[in-house]
Amino acid sequence: MNILVCVKQVPDTESTVRIAADCKTIQSQDLNFVLNPYDEYAIEEALRLKEARGGEVTLLTVGSEEAKKSLRTGLAMGADKALHVVCNHNHQDSLATARALADAIKGLPHDLILCGKQAVDDDQAQVPIMLAELLGLPSVSAAVKLEIKDGSATARREIETGVEIVETSLPAVITAHKGLNEPRYPSLKGIMMAKKKEIGEVNCAGGTDQVETIELCYPQPRVGGKILGEGVAAVPALVKALHEEAKVI
Amino acid sequence: MKVLVFAEQREGEFRKAAIEACCEGRRLSTGGDLTVVVIGKGAYGVARNLCGFGPDKILSIDHPLLEQYSTEGYAMALDAVIRSEKPDAVLMAGTSMGRDLAPRLGARLGVPVLADVVQLSWQDTKLSAVRPIYSGKLFTKIASLGRPGIATTRPKAFPAAVPDPTHQPPVSVFPFEISAGDIHARVSQTQSEAEGAIELTEADIVVSGGRGLKSNENFVLLEQLARTLGAAVGASRAAVDAGWRGHGDQVGQTGKVVSPTLYIACGISGAIQHLAGMTSSKVIVAINKDPEAPIFKIADYGIVGDVFEVVPALTEALKAMK
Ligand SMILES: Cc1cc2nc3c(=O)[nH]c(=O)nc-3n(C[C@H](O)[C@H](O)[C@H](O)COP(=O)(O)OP(=O)(O)OC[C@H]3O[C@@H](n4cnc5c(N)ncnc54)[C@H](O)[C@@H]3O)c2cc1C
Ligand SMILES: Nc1ncnc2c1ncn2[C@@H]1O[C@H](COP(=O)(O)O)[C@@H](O)[C@H]1O
Numbered sequence: 001m002n003i004l005v006c007v008k009q010v011p012d013t014e015s016t017v018r019i020a021a022d023c024k025t026i027q028s029q030d031l032n033f034v035l036n037p038y039d040e041y042a043i044e045e046a047l048r049l050k051e052a053r054g055g056e057v058t059l060l061t062v063g064s065e066e067a068k069k070s071l072r073t074g075l076a077m078g079a080d081k082a083l084h085v086v087c088n089h090n091h092q093d094s095l096a097t098a099r100a101l102a103d104a105i106k107g108l109p110h111d112l113i114l115c116g117k118q119a120v121d122d123d124q125a126q127v128p129i130m131l132a133e134l135l136g137l138p139s140v141s142a143a144v145k146l147e148i149k150d151g152s153a154t155a156r157r158e159i160e161t162g163v164e165i166v167e168t169s170l171p172a173v174i175t176a177h178k179g180l181n182e183p184r185y186p187s188l189k190g191i192m193m194a195k196k197k198e199i200g201e202v203n204c205a206g207g208t209d210q211v212e213t214i215e216l217c218y219p220q221p222r223v224g225g226k227i228l229g230e231g232v233a234a235v236p237a238l239v240k241a242l243h244e245e246a247k248v249i
Numbered sequence: 250m251k252v253l254v255f256a257e258q259r260e261g262e263f264r265k266a267a268i269e270a271c272c273e274g275r276r277l278s279t280g281g282d283l284t285v286v287v288i289g290k291g292a293y294g295v296a297r298n299l300c301g302f303g304p305d306k307i308l309s310i311d312h313p314l315l316e317q318y319s320t321e322g323y324a325m326a327l328d329a330v331i332r333s334e335k336p337d338a339v340l341m342a343g344t345s346m347g348r349d350l351a352p353r354l355g356a357r358l359g360v361p362v363l364a365d366v367v368q369l370s371w372q373d374t375k376l377s378a379v380r381p382i383y384s385g386k387l388f389t390k391i392a393s394l395g396r397p398g399i400a401t402t403r404p405k406a407f408p409a410a411v412p413d414p415t416h417q418p419p420v421s422v423f424p425f426e427i428s429a430g431d432i433h434a435r436v437s438q439t440q441s442e443a444e445g446a447i448e449l450t451e452a453d454i455v456v457s458g459g460r461g462l463k464s465n466e467n468f469v470l471l472e473q474l475a476r477t478l479g480a481a482v483g484a485s486r487a488a489v490d491a492g493w494r495g496h497g498d499q500v501g502q503t504g505k506v507v508s509p510t511l512y513i514a515c516g517i518s519g520a521i522q523h524l525a526g527m528t529s530s531k532v533i534v535a536i537n538k539d540p541e542a543p544i545f546k547i548a549d550y551g552i553v554g555d556v557f558e559v560v561p562a563l564t565e566a567l568k569a570m571k
Pocket of ligand 1: 538
């Protein structure tokens with residue numbers, strides 16, 4: 001089974017993100033970048049499927065030279081190949097990213113495309129489904145369980161009103177949510193092997209940008225810190241504050 | 250401006266967030282035209298329930314192949330409506346359905362989607378939005394250069410109006426054909442939440458527990474408090490990873506984002522990834538035995554104390570108040 005996994009490099013979730021002088025971009029020089037957490041679930045699922053059914057796992061990323069770090073992480077986890085998709089676009093526009101990926105994927109054999117549910121930098125959760133539409137494939141988003149049969153897949157997804165079991169033909173694009181599996185850590189051997197694996201490169205146009213950034217700003221800071229007291233003795237004060245001051249109960 | 254809103258419903262029930270999207274659509278269409286689209290089984294009948302929220306007309310699409318939501322089927326249906334109505338903007342609620350549907354629709358139409366927005370406006374004739382990025386650490390104001398501009402609205406970010414029963418726009422059936430071969434991914438089975446359970450992202454009050462709760466059984470204390478308040482129960486990742494609560498209950502960066510009017514964090518330290526899911530709550534209460542816990546820095550009200558003593562006392566005090 002040929003499985004493609006799309007991955008993205010994002011700032012570590014602990015990072016403090018600061019706005020750059022142009023008010024449209026962030027100061028990225030001091031940030032520590034990591035593989036998008038949801039993409040770890042996607043890679044893990046791909047590796048498990050490969051271990052059970054044979055085949056190959058190929059990673060793809062659209063981004064700068066720096067972004068190749070996320071490919072190295074995935075290779076160290078056990079992926080076979082990696083492709084760096086070089087394209088010139090503003091990362092705000094998911095459709096442009098999806099177009100670049102679709103271009104790169106058209107020439108690659110694939111039975112399944114796995115992605116993360118969402119990239120935790122711009123939090124759009126759109127690239128995979130747009131990619132599916134561009135490739136003319138079905139999609140299932142935010143899977144917490146996945147079973148592959150010959151030519152079809154069954155995914156479980158949690159929605160507001162309960163659970164949906166979705167059946168799809170393959171190839172399809174499926175996005176991984178937390179709960180799908182427990183991602184492995186790269187082994188020392190894996191890390192050493194990853195250094196030797198070659199990362200391919202393709203250029204893709206990606207199309208024009210259709211999202212314009214006007215400005216970035218910080219949220220209103222919350223001014224907390226009103227401790228009403230200690231233990232059970234503080235409960236009446238809390239009830240009073242919620243009822244009379246905040247008027248939320 | 251001409252605005253089209255897709256109003257999500259399942260089994261005849263409109264999501265609160267769908268009503269919010271309709272009301273924002275009304276505001277955004279000032280002086281113009283608001284069309285609301287309802288898709289699914291019995292769409293024509295239930296569509297009437299939206300009349301009071303101000304649309305100029307309502308279109309319903311009912312087809313045996315659209316009884317259940319499917320990304321492909323619903324995207325094709327909306328695509329057909331959009332090609333016929335030619336709106337300037339298309340809105341839908343940023344729920345699990347909307348966030349799954351909008352990107353496919355955008356890619357079909359070749360236009361971007363402004364996802365999970367908390368504010369909408371017109372920048373000249375371009376649809377412009379404010380949306381949180383980096384898990385709420387920043388906001389970005391963006392504009393779509395595509396026509397129509399498409400956006401998904403974050404649940405609870407937009408107010409829902411009180412319906413006006415005298416407003417009676419026309420409701421009609423939009424003719425649409427689809428064949429089974431057009432849908433490759435379909436829902437084969439659904440399991441519903443327990444009757445009456447309040448959904449986390451829709452709840453006005455959320456009571457969440459963390460590692461401080463120490464066990465699955467102890468969550469009963471939070472459930473009792475939640476029942477008294479009519480609240481939903483959430484959890485930190487530590488509580489979920491320990492197996493005390495399901496993944497669907499997790500609040501935070503890799504869980505759900507909630508914006509209730511009241512959020513009560515019990516035995517939760519306030520890690521940045523947890524805050525990502527709840528700092529847009531109106532009022533935050535923290536109950537934690539460690540006075541140095543970071544959650545107190547963002548909580549409006551705090552009690553330093555043991556959850557096993559404070560939570561039952563709070564439940565009793567609230568019961569007494571009723
Ligand atoms: C990529 C990534 C994504 C993440 N996503 C999320 C996410 O979506 N949501 C999330 O919540 N976390 C997330 N985390 C984890 C996060 O970093 C924290 O580890 C987690 O939030 C801690 O949960 P906690 O506050 O329940 O536990 P702890 O940090 O262990 O805090 C427990 C608190 O309970 C208090 N306590 C203990 N006993 C009592 C008692 N008897 N009475 C009162 N107070 C008591 C303690 O003082 C302490 O403050 C993520 C982490 C990473 C790296
Ligand atoms: N630049 C990119 N390169 C490769 N894959 C990406 C890229 N951006 C997003 N993805 C994939 O799409 C998923 C959702 O990202 P997003 O739509 O940006 O929230 C990610 O988890 C990745 O799997």
